[in-house]
Amino acid sequence: MIRVQKEDFDLTAEYHKLIKKGESGAIVTFVGLVRDFNKGRVNESMLLQHYPGMTEKVLKKIEQEARQRWRLLETTIIHRVGELLSGDQIVLVGVSSKHRSDAFSAAQFIMDILKSEAPFWKKEGEHWVEAKSSDDKAAARWL
Amino acid sequence: MSDINSIKVLYFASLGEEFGIAEEHLTIPRVPFHVSSLKKLLSARGEQWKNRLQASNILCAVNQEVQQGEDIQLNPGDEIAFFPPVTGG
Numbered sequence: 547m548i549r550v551q552k553e554d555f556d557l558t559a560e561y562h563k564l565i566k567k568g569e570s571g572a573i574v575t576f577v578g579l580v581r582d583f584n585k586g587r588v589n590e591s592m593l594l595q596h597y598p599g600m601t602e603k604v605l606k607k608i609e610q611e612a613r614q615r616w617r618l619l620e621t622t623i624i625h626r627v628g629e630l631l632s633g634d635q636i637v638l639v640g641v642s643s644k645h646r647s648d649a650f651s652a653a654q655f656i657m658d659i660l661k662s663e664a665p666f667w668k669k670e671g672e673h674w675v676e677a678k679s680s681d682d683k684a685a686a687r688w689l
Numbered sequence: 690m691s692d693i694n695s696i697k698v699l700y701f702a703s704l705g706e707e708f709g710i711a712e713e714h715l716t717i718p719r720v721p722f723h724v725s726s727l728k729k730l731l732s733a734r735g736e737q738w739k740n741r742l743q744a745s746n747i748l749c750a751v752n753q754e755v756q757q758g759e760d761i762q763l764n765p766g767d768e769i770a771f772f773p774p775v776t777g778g
Contacts, residue, residue, distance in 0.1 A: 578778055594777070595702055597770060600753035625777060637778050657778060665750075666777025667702035674703040677746075677774030 547621065548605045550596060552628040555638055564620045564642040572646040574653040578637040580630050583670040590671045594627045594636065597665040601625075604664045612641070612656050616648040623656060625666060658684040694719070694765045698727070701772035704741055717763060724749055725759035727769060748772050 547563075549555075557577060564573050584590050605623050612621060622640040630636060639656045643649040662685035668675040695714045705711040715730075732739035741747060749756050750770040751763065763769065 596777070597699070597701060597750075597753075597772070600750060600770070603753055661775075661778040663775065664777050665701070665772065665775050667773065668776045669702070674706075674773070675776040677776050681778075 547623070548602055548609060549622075549624045550598075550601055550605070550627060551624065552626065554626070554635060555624045557635075557638065560622055560624065560638055560640055564622060564640045566619045566642060569644065570619050570642040571644045572649040573640065573642045574646075574649040575638065575640040576653050576657055577635055578657075580632050580634045580636055582632050592630045592632075592634075592671075593669040594625075594630060595667045595669070596625075596627045601665050605660070608656055608659045608663070611659070612652045615655065616643065616652040617645075618643050618648060618652055621652070621656070623660070625660075625664070627666070655688050658688060661685065696727075696763055696765065697768045698731075699768065699770040701770060703773055704747070704771055707737060707741060717765065722763050723759060724751065724756060724761055724763065724769070727763060728759065742771060746774055748774065 557575065561573065561575060564570065580592050583592065605625070609621050609623060612618065619642045622638065624638040626636055637660070639653050639660070641649045641652045641656070643652070661681045694716050696717055697712065697714055699712050700708050700710060728742050732742055748771070749759070751761055752768055
């Protein structure tokens with residue numbers, strides 16, 4: 547399940563949606579949060595821009611690829627856009643599977659590829675965030 | 690805005706902000722027209738356009754698929770997007 551939205555999400559509700567009763571033996575969830583990016587200027591907001599249409603397509607492709615690589619029961623990717631403040635939730639990746647190793651690996655894979663391929667851009671205050679080479683390296687290890 | 694020979698061009702993040710435009714429709718000639726032709730056309734608008742579009746890290750998507758080269762041919766109705774490396778998550 548893919549969602550790109552302005553609204554916040556409820557981790558507990560999403561967790562329950564990942565459970566296939568009797569089948570799920572492992573659930574891994576990852577939540578990314580907005581950190582303080584500018585010391586001294588409290589509550590400066592972050593803007594998250596995306597490419598409507600393409601962003602959803604890329605996320606679906608990442609989800610499908612994860613499902614091909616590991617034995618998964620349910621997958622959830624939620625990414626927020628618009629204006630966010632320090633401490634706000636940005637992204638949720640949730641995976642359920644029979645066994646833990648599939649869920650751990652798939653969740654990490656989805657986040658790593660999302661960070662290097664999904665068209666989202668962060669602007670902190672007046673400054674567009676530069677891409678990090680460490681994020682490309684994290685994605686490259688799955689190739 | 691759009692006519693039968695036009696393409697849609699989108700600029701995201703710092704590109705859209707620096708160019709002062711997020712989206713436009715352009716009429717393309719009735720001769721083979723590629724991503725490289727489009728970049729050349731846009732680069733003629735000034736140094737800022739030229740410098741940003743020729744930068745090696747700028748990505749180009751045609752119909753929402755990222756392109757590796759610039760030799761893909763563009764057709765009327767196509768959607769082309771230029772953007773810097775992504776920074777989500």
